[in-house]
Structures are given as C-alpha cells and as structure tokens.
Amino acid sequence: MSPDGATRAAIPVSFTLNGKPVTVTTDPVRRLTQVLRDDLGQTGTKVGCDAGDCGACTVLLDGAPVCACMVPVGRLEGHDLRTVEGLAAEGVLDRLQRAFLRFGAAQCGICTPGMLMAAGALLAETPRPTEAQVKDALGGVLCRCTGYRKIIQAVMAATDLDSHTPQAAVGAAVGSRIERLDGNPKVTGADRFGADTAPEGSLVVRVIRSPFHRAAFDLGDLTGFVAAHPGLVRVLTAADVPGRNLHGVIPDMADQPVFAVGETRYKGEAVAAVVGEAEAMEALDLADLPVTWTELPAVLTPAEALAEGAPRLHDRRPENTLMRGLVQRGELAEGFVAAAHVVEGEYSTGFIEHAYIEPEAGYARRVGDRIEVVACTQAPYMDRDDVAAILGLPKDAVRIIPTAVGGGFGSKLDLSLQPYVALAAWLLDRPARITYTRPESMASTTKRHPSHITARIGADADGRLTAMDFLGTFNTGAYASWGPTVGNRVPVHASGPYVYGAYRARSHAVHTNCAPSGAFRGFGVPQSAVAQETLFDELAERLGIDPLDFRLINALDNGSPTVTGQVFDTGVGFKDCLRALKPHWERARAEAAAANAAHPDGPRRGVGVAGMWYGCGNTSLPNPSTLKVGVKADGSLVLFQGAVDIGQGSNTVMTQICADALGLPVDRFQLIHGDTDLTPDAGKTSASRQTFVSGKASYLAGRDLRAQILRLTNASDGAAIDITAEAIRVSEGGTTSTIPLAGLKADAEGFVLMGQGTFDPPTSPLDANGQGEPYAVFGYGAHMVELAVDTRLGTIKLIKLTAAHDVGRAINPLLVEGQVEGGVAQGIGLALMEEFVPGRSENLHDYLIPTAGDVPEIETLLIEAADPLGPYGAKGIGEQALIPTAPAILNAIRHATGARVRHLPATPGTVLRALKDAGHAPVETPDHG
Amino acid sequence: MRYLRPETLGEALAALATAPHAILAGGTDFYPAAGDRPLRTDVLDITGLAALRGVARAGDGWRLGALTTWTDVVKAGLPPRFDALKGAAREVGSVQIQNVATVAGNLCNASPAADGVPPLLALNAQVELSRQDGTRVLPLGDFLQGNRRTALAADEMMTAILIPDDLPGGDERSHFVKLGARTYLVISIAMVAAVVAVDDAGAIAQARVSVGSCSVVARRLTALEADLTGQPLAQAAAIAAPRHMADLSPIDDVRATAAYRREAALELVRRALSHCAGGQP
Numbered sequence A: 001m002s003p004d005g006a007t008r009a010a011i012p013v014s015f016t017l018n019g020k021p022v023t024v025t026t027d028p029v030r031r032l033t034q035v036l037r038d039d040l041g042q043t044g045t046k047v048g049c050d051a052g053d054c055g056a057c058t059v060l061l062d063g064a065p066v067c068a069c070m071v072p073v074g075r076l077e078g079h080d081l082r083t084v085e086g087l088a089a090e091g092v093l094d095r096l097q098r099a100f101l102r103f104g105a106a107q108c109g110i111c112t113p114g115m116l117m118a119a120g121a122l123l124a125e126t127p128r129p130t131e132a133q134v135k136d137a138l139g140g141v142l143c144r145c146t147g148y149r150k151i152i153q154a155v156m157a158a159t160d161l162d163s164h165t166p167q168a169a170v171g172a173a174v175g176s177r178i179e180r181l182d183g184n185p186k187v188t189g190a191d192r193f194g195a196d197t198a199p200e201g202s203l204v205v206r207v208i209r210s211p212f213h214r215a216a217f218d219l220g221d222l223t224g225f226v227a228a229h230p231g232l233v234r235v236l237t238a239a240d241v242p243g244r245n246l247h248g249v250i251p252d253m254a255d256q257p258v259f260a261v262g263e264t265r266y267k268g269e270a271v272a273a274v275v276g277e278a279e280a281m282e283a284l285d286l287a288d289l290p291v292t293w294t295e296l297p298a299v300l301t302p303a304e305a306l307a308e309g310a311p312r313l314h315d316r317r318p319e320n321t322l323m324r325g326l327v328q329r330g331e332l333a334e335g336f337v338a339a340a341h342v343v344e345g346e347y348s349t350g351f352i353e354h355a356y357i358e359p360e361a362g363y364a365r366r367v368g369d370r371i372e373v374v375a376c377t378q379a380p381y382m383d384r385d386d387v388a389a390i391l392g393l394p395k396d397a398v399r400i401i402p403t404a405v406g407g408g409f410g411s412k413l414d415l416s417l418q419p420y421v422a423l424a425a426w427l428l429d430r431p432a433r434i435t436y437t438r439p440e441s442m443a444s445t446t447k448r449h450p451s452h453i454t455a456r457i458g459a460d461a462d463g464r465l466t467a468m469d470f471l472g473t474f475n476t477g478a479y480a481s482w483g484p485t486v487g488n489r490v491p492v493h494a495s496g497p498y499v500y501g502a503y504r505a506r507s508h509a510v511h512t513n514c515a516p517s518g519a520f521r522g523f524g525v526p527q528s529a530v531a532q533e534t535l536f537d538e539l540a541e542r543l544g545i546d547p548l549d550f551r552l553i554n555a556l557d558n559g560s561p562t563v564t565g566q567v568f569d570t571g572v573g574f575k576d577c578l579r580a581l582k583p584h585w586e587r588a589r590a591e592a593a594a595a596n597a598a599h600p601d602g603p604r605r606g607v608g609v610a611g612m613w614y615g616c617g618n619t620s621l622p623n624p625s626t627l628k629v630g631v632k633a634d635g636s637l638v639l640f641q642g643a644v645d646i647g648q649g650s651n652t653v654m655t656q657i658c659a660d661a662l663g664l665p666v667d668r669f670q671l672i673h674g675d676t677d678l679t680p681d682a683g684k685t686s687a688s689r690q691t692f693v694s695g696k697a698s699y700l701a702g703r704d705l706r707a708q709i710l711r712l713t714n715a716s717d718g719a720a721i722d723i724t725a726e727a728i729r730v731s732e733g734g735t736t737s738t739i740p741l742a743g744l745k746a747d748a749e750g751f752v753l754m755g756q757g758t759f760d761p762p763t764s765p766l767d768a769n770g771q772g773e774p775y776a777v778f779g780y781g782a783h784m785v786e787l788a789v790d791t792r793l794g795t796i797k798l799i800k801l802t803a804a805h806d807v808g809r810a811i812n813p814l815l816v817e818g819q820v821e822g823g824v825a826q827g828i829g830l831a832l833m834e835e836f837v838p839g840r841s842e843n844l845h846d847y848l849i850p851t852a853g854d855v856p857e858i859e860t861l862l863i864e865a866a867d868p869l870g871p872y873g874a875k876g877i878g879e880q881a882l883i884p885t886a887p888a889i890l891n892a893i894r895h896a897t898g899a900r901v902r903h904l905p906a907t908p909g910t911v912l913r914a915l916k917d918a919g920h921a922p923v924e925t926p927d928h929g
Numbered sequence B: 001m002r003y004l005r006p007e008t009l010g011e012a013l014a015a016l017a018t019a020p021h022a023i024l025a026g027g028t029d030f031y032p033a034a035g036d037r038p039l040r041t042d043v044l045d046i047t048g049l050a051a052l053r054g055v056a057r058a059g060d061g062w063r064l065g066a067l068t069t070w071t072d073v074v075k076a077g078l079p080p081r082f083d084a085l086k087g088a089a090r091e092v093g094s095v096q097i098q099n100v101a102t103v104a105g106n107l108c109n110a111s112p113a114a115d116g117v118p119p120l121l122a123l124n125a126q127v128e129l130s131r132q133d134g135t136r137v138l139p140l141g142d143f144l145q146g147n148r149r150t151a152l153a154a155d156e157m158m159t160a161i162l163i164p165d166d167l168p169g170g171d172e173r174s175h176f177v178k179l180g181a182r183t184y185l186v187i188s189i190a191m192v193a194a195v196v197a198v199d200d201a202g203a204i205a206q207a208r209v210s211v212g213s214c215s216v217v218a219r220r221l222t223a224l225e226a227d228l229t230g231q232p233l234a235q236a237a238a239i240a241a242p243r244h245m246a247d248l249s250p251i252d253d254v255r256a257t258a259a260y261r262r263e264a265a266l267e268l269v270r271r272a273l274s275h276c277a278g279g280q281p
C-alpha cells in the first residue's frame, strides 16, 4: 500500500498465545485488544476504556502486565502473550482462580480477567505478598463492584489455598457462605458480556451524538455519504423509527427520543446512527459525517433552569419542573418552638457516574417477525415493552436476552443501546451490534442526581428530635428517567430512621441540558443522608451528647411511627446496628484521642458515625416478581430465575432460598435466567428488591413444588425429598415412597412438575401529605469511619470502616459482605473524589473512582432482625451499604479537625478550605526567608 | 499509510527524513489521544530500536535511552540524586503503564502534569534529538515549550535523555512528592522534585527544586534555590516561603483550583526538602 493509501497494509504477525503459536494478518497498528477479541475470538480480555484507565484489558506480555488496549499488535511479533484463557490449563482452575471464587472476589466479573492477570504476575515473583504489595500490583485495575477487599484477600491467600470448597447441607443453604454458583465462567474469561456475544458477520452500529449541551442540527446528505463509503449500509434517523420515537422507564412520563428531532437537549444525545460492515465501521471517523451543528443557549443547573426567561426543555413541563414531592407530619412551627437547639445547613453534591467497567454493549437480530435483543440490562421486561413500542411491534414480538452484566448500579435499568441495534437489525434483517465507547457511555447514559439541599433540624434539651425541615432540589437532566422516583423517595427517607415531633421534606426535580439523571444505588437518599446525618453531629455537639448516643435516643424502633406514619411491629433493627457499633466506637474514639495527643503535629485522627434506612422495592407501587421451579422427566431440576444478576449474586441467592424451601441441595439446580421468552417477570434489579421480592417468589415457588410432591405421596412437611434420573423419592419415618418420573405426564417443555411463586410486597399509596405505607420493609444500617486528616494538604487517609447492617437474614453472608464492601467503596468515591462534569470528565482519567489503594479495611457486622414478610426474614442490602458512608466520613473529618465540608466531593482543596474556615493555620505561615 | 518498526536508528531517521510520521513508543499517550478515531497517519513504531533502551554511564554523566521505560528506571542502579526520578517512576499511572511507557515519551508528550519533568529538570537533564543529518542536544527546559509543545522538528526524534554529573561532590539527596485525589492511576494536582548536594558541614552546597502541574511547563524555583544555598539542610523546609512560589502560574481545572495548587505546592516543597533532610516524607 502506498504511504498515502486510505488503509494501512495488513502484515502477518506471529506470536505465542497461551503457549500456542498464532499468526494474524492485520493492520499492525490495531490495538491488541481488538485483534484478540474480534479476530481471534478471545473475548476473555475485556475493554472498559480503551485508554489505560481501567486495566480490564491487562495481559502478560513476556510475563509483564500491560494494557492490551494500548499495544499495537504489530509489536507482538516473536513475543509471548498470556491471557485469562490460558489460566485454567485443561479446564482445571488454578489456585488464584479458586481463591477468587472462595473469597467472593468476582462479583459482576468484568474486572476479573484483568485482576487475575495482574495478580498472577505478582504471585509469580512473590507467592506470599503483603497487602501493600497486592495493592501496588492491583492499583492499575479498577473494580466498581467489590470494594477490592475480597480481591486483596484472595490474592494474599491464593498460594496456600486449601482444596476444601464450602458446601451447604440440605435444608441449610440459607445462611451459608457458599461460592457463587455462576462464578466459574467469571474466572475463566468464558462469561459472555454485552460485547462478547454478537454473531460473526454482524453489522456494526455507531451513534452520532450532540457535541453541545444544546444544539440545532442539520444531518446533511446522509444517503450520499453512505453511497460514497463502501461498506456503510445505512444511516438511521428519527424518520426511520417505525413506532414511537420515545422511551422512558416510567411509561406515562416517557419523553426521551431514540433520535433527537430538531434540537438536542444534552451533550451526548443521539441524532442518528451509522450502520455498516465491521471493517468499514472501524475505518470510519464519525466526524466525517455531514452533520452541521448550531450551538444554542443551554441551562446546566437548576438555578439557571429556574431563572426567568430560561429556555424550556419540554413544552408540557412549565418552569422546567419535572415534579415536586412532599412528606409532612406534625406541626413544624411548634416543633421548632419546642427545640432547645436548632442547626441548619446548605449542602450540594454533583453528578455521579455509575462507572461500571462494562460500557453498554449488545446486539439484536431479527427472527421472522420477531426481534431479539441480547444486551447487558437490569430490566429485561421493561426493555421489552419499550423496544416493542419503538419498533411498533406487539410486546410478545420482542425477546430480551440479558448477557452477563458488567455492573449496572441503576443505569442499566434505562434503555441505552437497545433501540439502535434493534432498529438496525429490524430494518436491515441482519444481526447488528454495538459497543459503546467509554466517553460515549459516560456522556449519554444516566447519572446520580446532583443535589442542592437545605435542612433545619431541632432537638429539645434532652436530645429528642422535635422538628426537621428539608428542601432538596435535584438536577434531573434533560429527560425524566427515574427523576420522579428520586423525587418521591427522598422526602420519605430524608428523615433517616429516626422519630421526630414534626417533619416536612420537599423535593423538586428540575430539568437542565445535562445527561438525564436516573437511578443510582440509593435514588437520592445518599445525598439527603449527607445533610441529615452531618447536621445530627452538629446538633449532638450543641447538646453535649455523644453522636452515637444521640442517634440511639432518636432511633426508630418497633412500634414507633415513621415520618409517613407507617408502624412496623417487628423487624426494625436500627438500634441493634447502633448498639453493635458501640464497642467499636468506644475503642476507636479512644485510639483517635490517644493518637492526637501523642502526635500534636501529625495528621488529625477522627471517628464518625452515620445511620441509614432504605425502603425495599418500588415506592407505593406494585412490583411483583414471579419465579418458577420445575422437575423434568429426566429428573433435572430447573429454576427459572428472572432476577438479573448484575454481580450482586441473585443467581446464587435465589437458588439458596429455593433449595431450602424445596428441601434439596443447591447443586441439584440448573438455572435459566432472565430471558423474557423463558423466565417469568421478576421485575427489575433495583431498589434493593431482588432478595426481598424475588427471593420471596423463589421461596414460594420452592414451597409450591414441594407441596405438589408431598401431595403425590400424602407425606407431611417433615418428609425428605430426593429426585433421581428415574424417580422422585419421598422418605418419612423410615418409609420411602417412590414416584417413577416415567409415570408423570410431561408438558411441552418436558416438565412433569412445576412450582410457581409470585410475591408483590404490600404497600399503600401516599396521601397529599405523603402519609401512608410506601414500602413493605426497610433495611437499616450504620457506618463508623476512622480516618486521619492531613491538615496542611487537606488529604484524607481512611483507616477503617465498620459497617453494621440489619439485613433481616443474611441468605449468603459472603455475598452480603460483598455488597457492603462494594457499597462502601462507592460511598468513599461520592465523599472524596467523584464528580462528573458534563463535557469535561467523560473518561476514567478525569472521572476518578476509588482504586485498590483507596478502600481501607472494612469490618461488616450483620444484624438479623427478621422481617416477617421476607424470605427467611431477609431484607435488601444493595443500596443500603452506600448511604451512610459519605456522611460518616464527613462526620469523622469534623471530629478530627472541626472542619465542616458541605459540598461534595471533599477533594483536598475543598477540605483545606473547610479547615481554614474552622480556624486551622493556613500553609502561608510567616515568612521564614 | 504505513507502519514501520525498524530495528536500526538509521532506518528510523531515514523514514523521518522522507515524510513526517507519528512516533509510537509505549503508546500510553498515543492510543488514548487517538480515542475511537481511526489512525490515519504513517506510524513509526520505535520500540524495535533495542539500542535505545536502558540506562548507562556515558562520558561525564548518565544516558537514558529514549526507549527506557519507567520500570527500567525503577530497576536501574543509580546514585541518590535519581531518587526523585525513581519516585516519579513508581507513581506514574500503574504497573501496567510503567512497564511500557517511556520517560522520553513523557517528555515528548509535554503535558503540564508530566511526572517525569520536575525530577529531570532538577537533574539538569538535556535531551538528545536526532535527525538523519545530525544530532542536537537541548536543555530540557528549552525543549519543553508549552502545553503539548516541544522543540522537536518533524524529521527528528528524541534518542536519549542526558544527565550531567554536575552536582558538587559530597552527600546528595533527592525526593519526589506527588499529590493526587486518589492512590493509583492519578494525574498530579501538583508534584515536586528536590535534588540537594550537602557539604561536610551539613550545609546546602546546591539545591534544585522544581514544581509540576502549576504552570504550563514545570518550573525550577530558582529564587528558592538561591536562598537555600549555604543554609543548613535541616533548615531547608522552613526557608521555603510563599514568595518562592511567585513564578508559578497554576490554573483552575477539574482536579483543583489555582489557589489550592499554589498552597499545596509550597507544602509539597517543604515536605520534599524535609525528606531530603531525613525527616518524614
């Protein structure tokens, strides 16, 4: 090829891949990741950023860990390459892989291949590394799920790992720390995530997005452009949408176009999509498309959006107001009159990006008059309904098959890529795939709502809360998404799990020209907890009451009404959480005081606590789940489990629950998960509802099947069941009845028996004052943080976090700890480093999430105040764990130094300013020169 | 479009003489900058030039070949004045980055936040730029001309970084401190390198202090260096004062404000000096 040719000549490159010689002939500048994944089909090596920032692509080049996304494949000539696929020689897991399973080090698993490679290189040189060595080795691989602690433990223990795998006895699956049932493919690299599944020869789709916060646009001559570029097939625009060019997670609020019409409302909004053959798409520069943009004035904050004359985003939403929420109870004015002390404050938090390591990806294919979408998602049935509306198809013409999900945390509840691949595959009748780039994922998908909060809280001289008044304004971005959910949840939760004389909480969700704010672990509650829990410490200080005691005095208990007037007779485990922290609190406060006295010039040590509660499931709305479990004619036992496992472990938890309900061991179960054609609707994986709601459905399904079996033999519930390839055996009191499977009639799918369970948690609507029963159950918890503040630089060193959570019943303590540790890590990010600035931090270089070095030791104290409704008493934990971390950190900073940080993140600069406001000597000490 | 991966410098320079090429070393700035756009340039991959890799004595000084990686620097046996450079090397990105990224690439990329620049400025480093018809040597401070701007001509490449033996004899110390918002994989909010030579009486014979991320190109604090000369090393940290930061021109960005950077820089300078004096880091 001549130097000015349009493409670079392909050359053969030969190297050793996991011990075997390979030769590829390709453009030598292509990234090694592309060649491994696309040309060699080795999809175990993951791509999270294509920029060195996430380490998911870590491979060993001549034994040294490198990021394959930045290695030109031409450089491999003659070299030795090792990838995750090479670890399990002849299918036998190596020690490190087994340690990852044993310690619960893989949750979603998208970071796992990179972690394994980086850790493997360390262990090859240092078989028994220290924690510091492990952190140094893993510092280049980001994990958003685990909080790193279990990964570090696994690496430190790998060399001496024993071969005994924890097993649960029949009837004792619930409560046992068994390894996750779907873990094996996560440690071998065999798991198929969104970008790993498309059929060969699929068309590739890429989306053209607005470069401005708000812009008018002209698409130009797209047909001419396609004609002039061999290999491109079509450009899709709003005109190509056969059904409704709108989607939204709350059906009657759907307002987000698949392709913008006339004007874009945020930077990153789609206007068109190019479809073409893979090679042509790889050579395409989207900037070459003939689209012209005209930037328009934009509003980026609620203050701007509410200003007079501000451009209105949606005609039907005056004052750019999406919604307002209210909960009030008691006489507010009287409450403040009764107060001996009143504190107040103004707080703000920024956009928080979910930063799962897997950018959105998947494919679609047309099967006759149906469309199948195979993609990462948290909500298959919701996807189905919206894709059907967009394509103008009946719902049952759409099949959603979730891939393994590389983290979701709320953002993968909304549609992202699905409409684009579905449209392309539908219109062109060829499979079509897409993989979002990291900047595209960050610019276009939902975020945590930025908040601006003012709150006033009063207490009487005995320390009893008399009144709280709260107003939260939330930047809900360009589209509704889950904004109404945040707006409704916050007033219910802003009180925290405490009893007040009077209470008023108002929320206001305001549209701006920013990426839509949606669901993110906690739906606004982490933001409100920052205000409420830090004001509590100020109040406690005024009262001269220890902060932990102050919370105990006011803690919600069995029988006391919540701020919506709901009363739980049992299962309110908040006081138990606080009491569990008490000994730790006393130890930590004493240690901090001693350290501060011993080193008056050293970093200031501090200890802080914060509480939380969180309602499991939808707010005052039905949210049923259905699960099925059946026996086939060949004796196999199949659990149809539609609760999407996004790493949190629902595949394992549902099976553990069903196993005990049915009375068979977990290893007997086969799982069919989350396919809208096969599994009944288990709702969305959000709102900490899966263990509680779907778990209950799993329990009921297991009980149903058990009852059917027992009925066949007239046995009592004390009987033991066994199922073999030939028969079901029921034993009771020394006698065994045998039911030959051949004698039972099989249905069309081959099932001879099928149990089913449906659960919809009882709630009641909230009245005009927000009074009612919004949730059937709440989870409770409290965190205690120990840290040190460098008062000259404003940096924070976290020393230890102790987390007490009332989970009702820990179905699998290993998985619960994993949820807690992962939530804590996200809370640390929220507190100390994360802030998404639209247009400025759309990559993992500028948007910082915690690394292996940023998460301290975490001790989890599990409290089991059984819920009467939950399966075996279980409640949710998914979002709970994140909520108290940030306020506990802020309280510890204040305890250490007196500095009050009210605007997150508490970056070094912010902390230093707060330190000065609190009277700490500025660095500009008198001139010594 | 071409991809060249020559094994001799002559071939590389000949290619550059015929047409401009994008030079590709460790690729850790190159690929992220490319993003998702196709690479429509001729690429000269210099990683085949084995002779350019490694650290060695050369004449009256040290020579870091242009392909020397950060990991190579960490592993090299070098005198104490290189401790700051080694400290920087350990904190560049992650192990994965350090294993491939080159020190020369860090200089050629000319980011205001390049961690290699302050230690190399404090070592009075020079860079060797080669073209087909000759070689020139420039002080690092002259090579770096601004944010992403260098003195490199289109037909040139950097072949080495040269560090002269120009510290007065005696005891030498050096240290690097980096401030970022997280532990690993972090771009510096500010960073400081200090190199000091101490005479037998414990007085500073020569001090070199530089600050990065607080101006478009990292800077030496020459006024401070002058004030430190002749003073006891133990006093050095106390001598550093706000007025010594006058030459810095930090900006506000996503990582920190200008005002914070200025203050933090002073504190980091004091810590680097105090570490050199044997105190806490």
Ligand SMILES: Cc1cc2nc3c(=O)[nH]c(=O)nc-3n(C[C@H](O)[C@H](O)[C@H](O)COP(=O)(O)OP(=O)(O)OC[C@H]3O[C@@H](n4cnc5c(N)ncnc54)[C@H](O)[C@@H]3O)c2cc1C
Binding pocket: A051, A052, A053, B022, B023, B024, B025, B026, B027, B028, B029, B030, B031, B032, B046, B066, B091, B092, B093, B094, B097, B100, B101, B102, B103, B104, B105, B106, B107, B108, B109, B113, B114, B115, B116, B152, B156, B157, B158, B159, B185, B186, B187, B188
């Ligand atoms: C995740 C991540 C984290 C990072 N963290 C840090 C950090 O903490 N601190 C820091 O300072 N940097 C950091 N970097 C930036 C980068 O790793 C360094 O700048 C690195 O030293 C660049 O070297 P390289 O060999 O990879 O350069 P390349 O990417 O190969 O090249 C960089 C530039 O220099 C040119 N170039 C390279 N070598 C030569 C030569 N010999 N002659 C002429 N031109 C040449 C190239 O054409 C290109 O323009 C990080 C990068 C990533 C991806």
Ligand code: FES
Binding pocket: A046, A047, A048, A049, A050, A051, A052, A053, A054, A055, A056, A057, A058, A067, A068, A069, A070
């Ligand atoms: S994909 Fe290579 S580092 Fe993220």
Ligand code: FES
Binding pocket: A105, A106, A107, A108, A109, A110, A111, A112, A142, A143, A144, A145, A146, A357, A406, A407, A647
């Ligand atoms: S398990 Fe690490 S990112 Fe999900």
